[in-house]
Amino acid sequence: MEPRELVTLTVDGKEVSVAKGTLIIRAAENLGIEVPRFCDHPFLDPIGACRQCYVEIEGQRKLFTSCTTEVAPGMAVRTQNTSDEAHRAQVANLEFLLLNHPLDCPICDRGGECPLQDQAMAFGPGESRYTEPRRTYEKPIALSPLVKLDRERCVLCARCTRFCDEISGDRFIELFARGAAERVSIAAGEDFRSPFSGNTVQICPVGALTAEPYRFVARPFDLSTAYSVCQHCSAGCNVRVDLRRGSIVRVLARNNAEVNDAWTCDKGRFAFRHADLPGRVTTPLIRDRGLEPASFDEVFTRIAEWSKGGHVAFLTGGRLLDEDAYALSKLARTVFGTNDLDHRRTFHGGHAELLAAASPLGTSYRDVERAKVILVAGLDAEQEVPILNLRIRKAARRGADVFVIHPRRTRLWDVAEHTLCLP
Numbered sequence: 001m002e003p004r005e006l007v008t009l010t011v012d013g014k015e016v017s018v019a020k021g022t023l024i025i026r027a028a029e030n031l032g033i034e035v036p037r038f039c040d041h042p043f044l045d046p047i048g049a050c051r052q053c054y055v056e057i058e059g060q061r062k063l064f065t066s067c068t069t070e071v072a073p074g075m076a077v078r079t080q081n082t083s084d085e086a087h088r089a090q091v092a093n094l095e096f097l098l099l100n101h102p103l104d105c106p107i108c109d110r111g112g113e114c115p116l117q118d119q120a121m122a123f124g125p126g127e128s129r130y131t132e133p134r135r136t137y138e139k140p141i142a143l144s145p146l147v148k149l150d151r152e153r154c155v156l157c158a159r160c161t162r163f164c165d166e167i168s169g170d171r172f173i174e175l176f177a178r179g180a181a182e183r184v185s186i187a188a189g190e191d192f193r194s195p196f197s198g199n200t201v202q203i204c205p206v207g208a209l210t211a212e213p214y215r216f217v218a219r220p221f222d223l224s225t226a227y228s229v230c231q232h233c234s235a236g237c238n239v240r241v242d243l244r245r246g247s248i249v250r251v252l253a254r255n256n257a258e259v260n261d262a263w264t265c266d267k268g269r270f271a272f273r274h275a276d277l278p279g280r281v282t283t284p285l286i287r288d289r290g291l292e293p294a295s296f297d298e299v300f301t302r303i304a305e306w307s308k309g310g311h312v313a314f315l316t317g318g319r320l321l322d323e324d325a326y327a328l329s330k331l332a333r334t335v336f337g338t339n340d341l342d343h344r345r346t347f348h349g350g351h352a353e354l355l356a357a358a359s360p361l362g363t364s365y366r367d368v369e370r371a372k373v374i375l376v377a378g379l380d381a382e383q384e385v386p387i388l389n390l391r392i393r394k395a396a397r398r399g400a401d402v403f404v405i406h407p408r409r410t411r412l413w414d415v416a417e418h419t420l421c422l423p
């Protein structure tokens with residue numbers, strides 16, 4: 001890889017060197033300086049829609065949006081921390097954003113983790129000067145069985161629509177009309193049928209888009225959080241699992257540029273209720289006593305007795321993390337003295353694993369993203385490894401030529417040349 005050209009500038013008087021082409025908002029982040037923002041998202045193209053991230057650049061007569069302006073050598077940037085003008089512009093812009101915004105925070109799912117609420121509390125006007133009736137809409141609008149839109153809360157940042165345009169390619173929602181009438185909409189009778197729809201809820205900076213399974217379920221300060229890895233496919237998206245009173249109420253994507261960028265598919269995000277379903281087996285069952293419930297102590301004692309003869313095998317299923325599978329294989333080999341260990345649930349399965357093990361290519365998601373030519377053979381990426389589907393689309397946006405060989409046209413149809421083959 002060619003060495004990156006660095007640009008040195010100052011932000012609030014502190015010097016920083018960043019790669020050429022970096023946006024001012026990112027350079028400030030490198031120094032730990034946070035410029036307020038709504039529309040900016042590190043994995044989406046800059047758009048400058050919300051105008052909240054104004055900064056002053058010394059020697060320039062007007063303010064600049066830091067999320068759309070690239071750094072330049074010797075540039076001296078002053079954020080709201082050191083520029084009265086930038087601060088006043090942010091306060092004024094916030095007042096505009098709040099003109100029609102409802103006072104919903106106490107009942108809004110975003111309340112407690114909302115940048116608009118945080119900024120209004122930090123430097124917003126204590127009282128509104130707007131005395132006209134506020135704009136209202138029918139609410140909530142069901143974009144799909146999973147995603148609801150409370151339109152009057154929307155700040156028109158276009159994060160949701162850009163995600164659909166740039167990342168998933170599922171262009172079901174769009175910004176319609178202009179001025180005060182501008183709004184996020186979906187075609188009448190359409191359903192937001194995207195297997196990635198939940199990402200729009202996560203990146204909506206306010207409570208305009210909400211997920212049906214989490215609506216009115218918890219306040220952020222009621223939650224305890226664990227960090228995990230999704231087990232629904234081999235992609236291994238990094239996720240954050242939020243629990244309330246011991247039950248999972250929400251799964252969010254965690255950023256990991258090596259795996260899932262900032263996204264998950266809807267399966268990973270919403271298929272968590274099975275963990276708390278009443279029919280789930282929660283204790284060991286002893287088969288030769290007619291599936292009688294038993295304690296773990298009793299079961300482990302029986303397993304230890306059975307295994308004395310040395311005839312033990314482990315069958316795990318394919319959903320363990322690498323670390324867990326490794327620990328189990330150690331247990332099997334060193335404690336139980338057996339090499340009979342497998343994760344395949346069918347006798348004829350495992351071709352993919354054998355092929356992967358024999359392959360000289362250790363291909364990472366980054367490699368896919370940077371590839372110039374991608375050949376997808378026999379894989380419906382959206383269905384089988386959804387997050388790989390997003391990487392292939394990302395590569396296609398960067399100019400990669402994508403070819404798919406598959407018995408049917410896959411969801412990569414708009415970015416790839418398909419060759420149909422017999423199953």
Ligand code: SF4
Pocket residue numbers: 153154155156157158159160161184200203204205206208209
């Ligand atoms: S619905 Fe949310 S993400 Fe979409 S434009 Fe409105 S505020 Fe932005």
Ligand code: SF4
Pocket residue numbers: 230231232233234235236237260263264265266267268269385386387388
């Ligand atoms: S793509 Fe979906 S199913 Fe696969 S790991 Fe990510 S969230 Fe889970």
Ligand code: FES
Pocket residue numbers: 036037038039040047048049050051052053054065066067068
């Ligand atoms: S964050 Fe810069 S214009 Fe919205």
